[in-house]
Amino acid sequence: MxxxxxxxxxxxxxxxxxxxxxxxxxxxxxxxxxxxxxxxxxxxxxxxxxxxxxxxxxxxxDEAFVPSTGPYAPSLPTLVGEPEVVIVGSGPAGLFAAWALARRGIRSVILERGADVRGRRPALARLNREGHLDQQTNYCFGEGGAGTFSDGKLYTRATKRGDVGLVLDLLVDVGAPERIRYDARPHIGTNRLPQVVTRFRELLEAAGVVVRFGARFESLLLNGQTVRGVRLADGEVITARAVILATGHSARDVYRSLFKQGVAMTAKGFAAGLRIEHPQALIDGLQYGASAGHRNLGAAPYSLSCTDEAGVGVYSFCMCPGGFIVAAATETDGVVINGMSPHARGSKFANSGLVVSLSPADVGGGVLGGLDYQAALERAAFTAGGGGFRAPAQRVTDFLARRVSADLPTCSYRPGLTSVDLWELLPRRISEPLAAGLRQFEQSMRGYVTAEAVMLGVESRSSSPLRIDRHETTCVSPSHRGLYPCGEGAGFAGGIVSAALDGVRVANALGS
Ligand SMILES: Cc1cc2nc3c(=O)[nH]c(=O)nc-3n(C[C@H](O)[C@H](O)[C@H](O)COP(=O)(O)OP(=O)(O)OC[C@H]3O[C@@H](n4cnc5c(N)ncnc54)[C@H](O)[C@@H]3O)c2cc1C
Missing domain, CATH: 3.30.70.2700 (Alpha-Beta Plaits)
Known part of the structure; x- marks a missing residue:
C-alpha cells in the first residue's frame, strides 16, 4: 500500500x-x-x-519500494527536412522553445553568439584573473545563456504561465538533481548547470535540432513587414519562415538593431541598485537561530522587500546563499554585478542584489531610455572602480553614514574592490530609497545592517528595461509577421524557469 x-x-x-x-x-x-x-x-x-x-x-x-527514476518528460521525435525556424539565443527561452518545437515535429536552428560551455570557462577565468572581457562569451553570453553560471534557482511565481513541472522534469532528465522536483525553493548550482545545459543541447541535437555557436544575429531579413530570416554579423544570411528572438536582456546591440528596423517596442519599468554580501554564518544565525549550520538545512536564504515613504519599491533580488559575486559585464567600459552559488552552497559568503524599482518616467529617453540609463550606471561604476572590472564598494554601515570605508571586508568578487562613496556614483533616485530600505530591512532582520556587510555596484541588469511587443495569444510581433519575441529580453520573463516557460509558450503559439 x-x-x-x-x-x-x-x-x-x-x-x-x-x-x-x-x-x-x-x-x-x-x-x-x-x-x-x-x-x-x-x-x-x-x-x-x-x-x-x-x-x-x-x-x-508492506510493498517492495521502487524509487522513481526518469525520464520524466516526453521524448522527442526524430526531425527531418531543413530547419524551418530560426531561434536566436541558446538561453533557457531558446532551448525550451527548440524542445517544444521539436515535440511538434518542427525542426529549428539555434544561433548563439557566444561559445559552448567548454569555451565559456577560459573566457570567464580571464575575466576574473586578468580583467579581460570577451564581449561575445562571458557570464551573460554563450551556451545556456545568462543562467549557465548562476545559482540556478528555479523558484518562480510564474506558475500560471505554463507547466513548471515539465520544465523541472526535463532538467532532471538532463542531469539536474532529483530534489528540484520536490524542494519548494529548488536550485541546481553553478558547478552542475554547465553539464545540464550541455546534455540538454545534446538531447536537442540528437533529435535533429541544429545548434551553432559564434553565430551572432545582426539584423532581420525583411520583405516589407514580413520576416524572412536573419542576417549574421559576418554577413551570412539564414532564411526561415519564423524567427524566435530569445536574446536575453543584455544584448543591447540587438535592441538597437530592431529599433532601427522599426520593430514595435515599449519602455517598461525595471530595477537597479547594488549587491550586498554578508558572512553566510551571520545570515544563518539571523534566519535559523539555534539551528544555524544544521546539515539538514544548508546555507540560509533570505528575501526582503519594502516601500519607502514615497512608495518606491526596494527589494532583495537573486539572493545566493553560500555563493560568490561575479562580474556579469558585457561591455568593456561597464561594471555589472550578479551572483551565483555552487550546488552545495558551501562558500562562506551570502550575497543578494538590493534594487530599487524604476519606471520609464524616472529614466526618460523614450523606448531606449532604460538601456542608456543602465549603461550610464555601469560606466560610472567602471570609472569609480578604477578599471579591470574592479567594483566600487562600501561597508553598509558607512553607506548609511555617508562616509568612505577606511577598509573593506574580504569579498568573493574576484576582480577586486575599490573603496568609494557609493552616494557619489548612484543617482539620488536609487541611493535614497536604498538607504531607506536598508533601515527597514534592519527592523525585520536585526543584524542585517552591520559593518561586516559590504555593498558593491552596480546591479543594473535585474530585468529588461523594455518590451519587444507581441500579440497576447499568437505571440507574433504586431509590426513584423514571422517575428516571435521571447524570454527575458523581450520582457516576458524574469528568471530561468519563467524564460523556459515562455520558450514553450512561444513555440506552441507558432503556426504550423
Ligand atoms: C550571474 C547570473 C546569475 C543568475 N542567477 C539566476 C538564478 O539563480 N535563477 C534564475 O532564475 N535566474 C538567474 N539569472 C537570470 C537568468 O539567467 C535569466 O533570467 C535567464 O537566463 C533568461 O533567459 P533567456 O533565455 O530569456 O535569456 P538569456 O539566458 O540571457 O539567453 C540569451 C542568449 O542569447 C544570446 N544572444 C544574445 N544576443 C545574440 C545575438 N545577437 N546573436 C546570437 N545570440 C545572441 C546570448 O549569448 C544568450 O546565450 C542569473 C543571471 C546571471 C547573469
Missing part, C-alpha cells in the same frame, strides 16, 4: 530515518513496515527562528 502524508519535523528529523519514523507515527504502523519514501514537497519554515520542515511524502508500506 502507498499513502500520502504531510509531516512536520525539526532539522534533526529531516533525514530519511527521521521522516520514516514521523510517517510511521502518523500512519499508526510499525516503522519496520515502511519500505521507502518518495518525497513530493519539502519546505523550510523558519519563522520566529524556530525552524520546522514541512514535508509531503508518499509512504510505501
Amino acid at each position: 502507498r499513502r500520502l502524508v504531510d509531516v512536520i519535523v525539526g532539522p534533526d528529523d529531516a533525514g530519511p530515518e527521521g521522516l520514516a519514523q514521523a510517517a510511521a507515527v502518523l500512519l499508526g504502523v510499525e516503522r519496520s513496515r515502511i519500505t521507502g519514501l518518495d518525497l513530493k514537497r519539502r519546505t523550510i519554515d523558519a519563522r520566529q527562528r524556530r525552524v520546522r520542515l514541512n514535508v509531503s511524502l508518499e509512504v510505501w508500506v
